[in-house]
Amino acid sequence: MLVAVARNAWRIYSSGCLRGCAGKLLALRSRSSYRIISRGLSHNEGHIDHVSLADIEVITEQKDKKRSRGRAEKKNEGAKQKKKTESLKAQTNETNPDDSLTGFYQDLKDMVDQFSNRVDGEYVIFTQVGSFYELYFEQAEKYAGILGITLTRKQLKSQSIPFAGFPDYKLDKYLRLIFSKGLKAVICNQRRDEFSNVITRPIDRIVSPGTVVDEGLRDYNRNNHLLAITFPEEPFKHSVMEGKIGLAWCDVSLGTFYVLETNFENLMAAITRINPSEIVVDSKFDIEYLYSGKWHPQFTDLKSYYTTRFQVPSTKRKLQDYASKFADNRKLVLSTFDLLKQKEISASNLLLNYIAECLPNYSTNFQLPTRSLPSEVMQIDPRAAKDLELTETIRGGMRVGALANIIDRTVTNPGARLLSSWLLMPSTNIKEIKQRQHFITLMLKFGSFTGELIQLLKHTADISRIVRRIDNNRAAFAEYLEISSTIRYLDNIYDLIKERPEIFKVFSPIFKVFIDDASLHKLGTHITKTIDSSVTLKTNDNNNNNNNGPRPDITIAKTNWNIKADASKRMHTLRSKYDDCLEKYNQLLEDLAKQLCEGETTDLSLIRHLKTGEFLVNVRIKNKKSKELIENIKYEKKYHTRTSVKLQVPEWKELGNRMVAIENNIAIEEMNITNELKAKIFRHNDSIKEMSPIIELLDTTQSFANMAQEKNLVCPIVDKTTDFDIVEGRHLVVEEGLQDRSMGVANFTSNSCKLKNGEAWVITGPNMGGKSTFLRQNALIAILAQIGSFVPASYARLGIIDKIFTRVGSSDNIFKNQSTFMVEMNETAIILREATERSLVIVDELGRGTSPQEGVSIAFASLYTMIEKNKSKVLFATHFGTDLKKYIDKYPEAKKAVEFYKTDLEELHDTSIPIDKRIIFHHTLSKGLSTHSHALLIAELAGFPKSALEIARKSLPEEMSS
Ligand SMILES: Nc1ncnc2c1ncn2[C@@H]1O[C@H](COP(=O)(O)OP(=O)(O)OP(=O)(O)O)[C@@H](O)[C@H]1O
Ligand SMILES: [Mg+2]
Incomplete structure (x- = not known):
C-alpha cells in the first residue's frame, strides 16, 4: 500500500488498486510538496520527483515490521487502556487471566470467542501478520493438528499463548483442507489506517466452498454454485404439494444469479441440477427435522451437502437494498425484482445477506436474476446422479472415472461448465435435442472446419471471470487484453463459419448480437491500442x-x-x-x-x-x-x-x-x-458477457462431435413414444477402463435392451457377470441421448424419459442415521410414489438387507408396482431370480410384462490353471434365468483362504454344490 501525503491532504491508494495494475505502483498527486510513506516508512521529504516508486517497495520490506508493530501497539494502547478500565470495573472477586493481553491479542481473543459461540458453523480464524497467517489461543490448539502445522507458544509480557502459523502463499492449500472438514475460514488481512497509519486486521472475508473467490481454489471447468433455500414458515400447515420452497443461487466469481420457486416433491431434483457447492438456510429453521426425512424421505440427502445455517444478522437488508449489486439502472433492477415470486425474493434476500457478510469487500456485479431451470428437463435426483457417477465417482468423489470426465472434450472453461451442467439436466424437449444433434452432425461432416474451430476456441478467454476480476482489481493487464483477443477470435470464428453456407445457416444466429455490436468491437480495438501486449x-x-x-x-x-x-x-x-x-x-x-x-x-x-x-x-x-x-x-x-x-x-x-x-x-x-x-x-458489461454463450455452445458441440468420432457413437432417434430400444449398447466408462488395461483393444461386450412402458427385464447371473454395468449403461445412454449427444450403441431409438430413478447397491448410511434396509426402503418408496410411464427405473439387488424370504417378497412387490401401477420401464438385477420368478409366475399380468435375461460364467475344470484364467465371464446377455451365482468361485478369485472355502463348499446344500 502506498500513501502519499500532501501538506494538507492525505491520499491513500489501496493494495487493491495496485493489484489492478498488475502489481505496479502508481498513484501520486503532482501538486506541491509530498512526503511519501510506504508501509509505514517515512522515506523522503521534499519533492515527489526525488522518490522512485520502485524504491519504496523494496525499502519497506525491511523496516516495515518494526514500525508497524510500534504503531499497532500505540493504537492498541487506547484500546488496552479502555479494556483495562473495563476489566477493573468487572473485577469483583476473581481475576481474568486475559487481562494482561495487549490490545492486539485481546482483539484476537474477542474474535475467537465471538466465532466459537456461533451456531451456524465452525470457523477457523486466519490472521495475517506480515507474510504469515496465524492462529491463536484455543484455535491454534484445536486446528494446528488438523492443518498439520506446528503448535507453539508465543511469549507475551506476562504470559505465553498458544499459536500456530503458515506462510501466506500456502493459504489455498489450508483452505482446501478446512473445507474438506466442513469448516469455514475467517480471513483477517493486515490493513493500514488511512489517517493514523495504524495497522489493523479486520475481517476481509469469510470463506466457505460457495464463497470462494481465491483463484487457486476455483475450478473454472465447473460452476461453483452457492444456493440459498427458504422453506415455508409453517410447513405443517401446508400439504406437501402446496408448501412452496424458494431457491436462489449464484456463482460469485462469475456473477450469475438464478431463482426458482419449487415444491417439496421437486426440490431434490432441482438441487441435483444446480449442483451447489454450498447450501445456505436460515439458522432459525429446524433443519434437523428436515434432515430426518419426516417431511419428505428424499430430504435426508440434504445432509450430504456442505450446508450453512446462516444466522441472519439483525441488520438484515431488504432485497431492494441490494439493487446496486445487479446494475446501475435501479429502475430496471426493481422492475425485475417485481417479477419474482414471494419465495424467490426471500431466498434471494437470504443469499445476498449471506454474501454481504462473507465478502464485505468484494464487488459482486450480478446479472439480473433469471428463473433458470427450464421446465422441460429430465429429473435426476441426487441419489441417481451419484449412483450413475455422472459428475463424480461413488467411491472417493473423484472426477476422474465419472461420466462427465470421460465425455469432456471441451477446450474452454465456459464450454466445460455448460457440458457439466447439461449432464445434470438432460432435456425432454425433442426439438431442442434434435437441434443439438444437428449441430454435432454438421461438425462431424465438416471435420476440417471443426479442427480449425477448436484451434480458434482455444484462444478465447473466460470472459465472465475476467470482467469480475477487473471489477475487483484482481486482473492483470494481460487479462484486459484477453477481452480484445476474444472479440478478435470470435470474429475469426465467424469468418470461418461464413466460408461454409451449410454451417453458416445453422450457427450464424448465435453470432447475431455479437457481430452487430459495433461498440463492443470498438472497445476491443481500444483495449489493444491502450495496453502494450509485448510489455x-x-x-x-x-x-x-x-x-x-x-x-x-x-x-x-x-x-x-x-x-x-x-x-x-x-x-x-x-x-x-x-x-x-x-x-x-x-x-x-x-x-x-x-x-x-x-x-x-x-x-x-x-x-x-x-x-x-x-x-x-x-x-x-x-x-x-x-x-x-x-x-x-x-x-x-x-x-x-x-x-x-x-x-x-x-x-x-x-x-x-x-x-x-x-x-x-x-x-x-x-x-x-x-x-x-x-x-x-463496465459500460459494455452486458455485451461482453454475450460472448460467453457463443463459446459455450460451439465448444460443447465440438466436444460432442469429437467424442462421437472417437468412441464410435451413433445419433439416437428421440421421439414421443415410450419405447426404449438400444442395439449393442456400451458403458463408456467401463469400456474406457477395459481399453486402458488391454492397450487400446476394446474388450467390452455390447448388449441390447428393448423395453416399453410397463415392462421389466430381470437380469440374473454370476457375481462379476456385468449385471450392474448393464443396468447403468442403459440409464447413461438415455441421459446422453437427452443432453443431445450421440450414444454408445449401433442403433438407439428412445421415447423421451421424464425421470430416471436408481436403487443401487446396499450401502447403509450411518451419517444419516439410517440402516441398510431403511435406506433401501426409503429410496424404493420414493420410486413407487413418483415414477411415471415415461420413467426409467434401475433396481440393483433390492431386498438384500433383510431375511431372504421377506426380501424377495418386498422385491417382487416393488417390481410388480413399478410395472403395473407406475407403468415405468424397469431394469431389475437380482441374485434371487429363481424365487422372484416363482412370485411372478403367480401373476399372469406380471408374467407377461417381465422378461428374464442372464449373463454367464464358464469354469475350466483343469485345476492346474490359475483361478483367474480358469474362470471366463460371458458378459453377453441371453434369455433365461441364471440359477447359480458362482459366489464361491468369485471368493476364490478374490483370494479367500482355502480352509474357509472348503467350509463354504461343505455347508452348501447338496443341489447347489454340483
Ligand atoms: N459388458 C461387459 N463387457 C466386458 N466387461 C464387463 C462387462 N460388464 C461388466 N464387465 C466387467 O465386469 C466387472 C463387474 O461387473 P458388474 O459389477 O456389472 O457385475 P455384477 O454382475 O453386477 O456383479 P455383482 O453380482 O457382484 O454385483 C466390471 O467392472 C467390468 O470390468
Ligand atoms: Mg452388481
Whole structure:
C-alpha cells in the first residue's frame, strides 16, 4: 500500500488498486510538496520527483515490521487502556487471566470467542501478520493438528499463548483442507489506517466452498454454485404439494444469479441440477427435522451437502437494498425484482445477506436474476446422479472415472461448465435435442472446419471471470487484453463459419448480437491500442524474476510500460520526454564507459542507491588497468569496495532525478488511463458477457462431435413414444477402463435392451457377470441421448424419459442415521410414489438387507408396482431370480410384462490353471434365468483362504454344490 501525503491532504491508494495494475505502483498527486510513506516508512521529504516508486517497495520490506508493530501497539494502547478500565470495573472477586493481553491479542481473543459461540458453523480464524497467517489461543490448539502445522507458544509480557502459523502463499492449500472438514475460514488481512497509519486486521472475508473467490481454489471447468433455500414458515400447515420452497443461487466469481420457486416433491431434483457447492438456510429453521426425512424421505440427502445455517444478522437488508449489486439502472433492477415470486425474493434476500457478510469487500456485479431451470428437463435426483457417477465417482468423489470426465472434450472453461451442467439436466424437449444433434452432425461432416474451430476456441478467454476480476482489481493487464483477443477470435470464428453456407445457416444466429455490436468491437480495438501486449507479458516475467532475491540497487531507465505511449496525449508527451532522457542516458553511459572502462559498458551501470536514494555510477573493477583508470578520475568516489566503486557524477544526478520524475508522472497517467478503461469495460458489461454463450455452445458441440468420432457413437432417434430400444449398447466408462488395461483393444461386450412402458427385464447371473454395468449403461445412454449427444450403441431409438430413478447397491448410511434396509426402503418408496410411464427405473439387488424370504417378497412387490401401477420401464438385477420368478409366475399380468435375461460364467475344470484364467465371464446377455451365482468361485478369485472355502463348499446344500 502506498500513501502519499500532501501538506494538507492525505491520499491513500489501496493494495487493491495496485493489484489492478498488475502489481505496479502508481498513484501520486503532482501538486506541491509530498512526503511519501510506504508501509509505514517515512522515506523522503521534499519533492515527489526525488522518490522512485520502485524504491519504496523494496525499502519497506525491511523496516516495515518494526514500525508497524510500534504503531499497532500505540493504537492498541487506547484500546488496552479502555479494556483495562473495563476489566477493573468487572473485577469483583476473581481475576481474568486475559487481562494482561495487549490490545492486539485481546482483539484476537474477542474474535475467537465471538466465532466459537456461533451456531451456524465452525470457523477457523486466519490472521495475517506480515507474510504469515496465524492462529491463536484455543484455535491454534484445536486446528494446528488438523492443518498439520506446528503448535507453539508465543511469549507475551506476562504470559505465553498458544499459536500456530503458515506462510501466506500456502493459504489455498489450508483452505482446501478446512473445507474438506466442513469448516469455514475467517480471513483477517493486515490493513493500514488511512489517517493514523495504524495497522489493523479486520475481517476481509469469510470463506466457505460457495464463497470462494481465491483463484487457486476455483475450478473454472465447473460452476461453483452457492444456493440459498427458504422453506415455508409453517410447513405443517401446508400439504406437501402446496408448501412452496424458494431457491436462489449464484456463482460469485462469475456473477450469475438464478431463482426458482419449487415444491417439496421437486426440490431434490432441482438441487441435483444446480449442483451447489454450498447450501445456505436460515439458522432459525429446524433443519434437523428436515434432515430426518419426516417431511419428505428424499430430504435426508440434504445432509450430504456442505450446508450453512446462516444466522441472519439483525441488520438484515431488504432485497431492494441490494439493487446496486445487479446494475446501475435501479429502475430496471426493481422492475425485475417485481417479477419474482414471494419465495424467490426471500431466498434471494437470504443469499445476498449471506454474501454481504462473507465478502464485505468484494464487488459482486450480478446479472439480473433469471428463473433458470427450464421446465422441460429430465429429473435426476441426487441419489441417481451419484449412483450413475455422472459428475463424480461413488467411491472417493473423484472426477476422474465419472461420466462427465470421460465425455469432456471441451477446450474452454465456459464450454466445460455448460457440458457439466447439461449432464445434470438432460432435456425432454425433442426439438431442442434434435437441434443439438444437428449441430454435432454438421461438425462431424465438416471435420476440417471443426479442427480449425477448436484451434480458434482455444484462444478465447473466460470472459465472465475476467470482467469480475477487473471489477475487483484482481486482473492483470494481460487479462484486459484477453477481452480484445476474444472479440478478435470470435470474429475469426465467424469468418470461418461464413466460408461454409451449410454451417453458416445453422450457427450464424448465435453470432447475431455479437457481430452487430459495433461498440463492443470498438472497445476491443481500444483495449489493444491502450495496453502494450509485448510489455505486459514481459513485465509479468520480470515481476517473477524480481522475487528471486534482494536487489542491492535500483537501476533506472525503464523500457517496459503497461500502457502504450500513444494511449493519450499526455502519455505521449511524457513518453517522448522519457525517451529523450533514455537517449541521454545511453549517451552518458557510453561517454562514461569510454572514460572509465575502456569502452565496455557492461562494466558500468547508472544506479540509484537503495538506502540513500543517491544517483551513482557503479563501476566494476575488473583488473589492474581498470583500477588505475578509476584512481585517476575526477569524480567523487562515494563507496569503494574491492571489486567496485560508486561514483557521484553530476550529470547522472540531474538526469536520474528527471527520469524518476517522469516515471512517476507516467505511473499516474497509467492509472488514469486504466481507470477510464475499466469504466468503459463496465459500460459494455452486458455485451461482453454475450460472448460467453457463443463459446459455450460451439465448444460443447465440438466436444460432442469429437467424442462421437472417437468412441464410435451413433445419433439416437428421440421421439414421443415410450419405447426404449438400444442395439449393442456400451458403458463408456467401463469400456474406457477395459481399453486402458488391454492397450487400446476394446474388450467390452455390447448388449441390447428393448423395453416399453410397463415392462421389466430381470437380469440374473454370476457375481462379476456385468449385471450392474448393464443396468447403468442403459440409464447413461438415455441421459446422453437427452443432453443431445450421440450414444454408445449401433442403433438407439428412445421415447423421451421424464425421470430416471436408481436403487443401487446396499450401502447403509450411518451419517444419516439410517440402516441398510431403511435406506433401501426409503429410496424404493420414493420410486413407487413418483415414477411415471415415461420413467426409467434401475433396481440393483433390492431386498438384500433383510431375511431372504421377506426380501424377495418386498422385491417382487416393488417390481410388480413399478410395472403395473407406475407403468415405468424397469431394469431389475437380482441374485434371487429363481424365487422372484416363482412370485411372478403367480401373476399372469406380471408374467407377461417381465422378461428374464442372464449373463454367464464358464469354469475350466483343469485345476492346474490359475483361478483367474480358469474362470471366463460371458458378459453377453441371453434369455433365461441364471440359477447359480458362482459366489464361491468369485471368493476364490478374490483370494479367500482355502480352509474357509472348503467350509463354504461343505455347508452348501447338496443341489447347489454340483
Ligand atoms: N459388458 C461387459 N463387457 C466386458 N466387461 C464387463 C462387462 N460388464 C461388466 N464387465 C466387467 O465386469 C466387472 C463387474 O461387473 P458388474 O459389477 O456389472 O457385475 P455384477 O454382475 O453386477 O456383479 P455383482 O453380482 O457382484 O454385483 C466390471 O467392472 C467390468 O470390468
Ligand atoms: Mg452388481
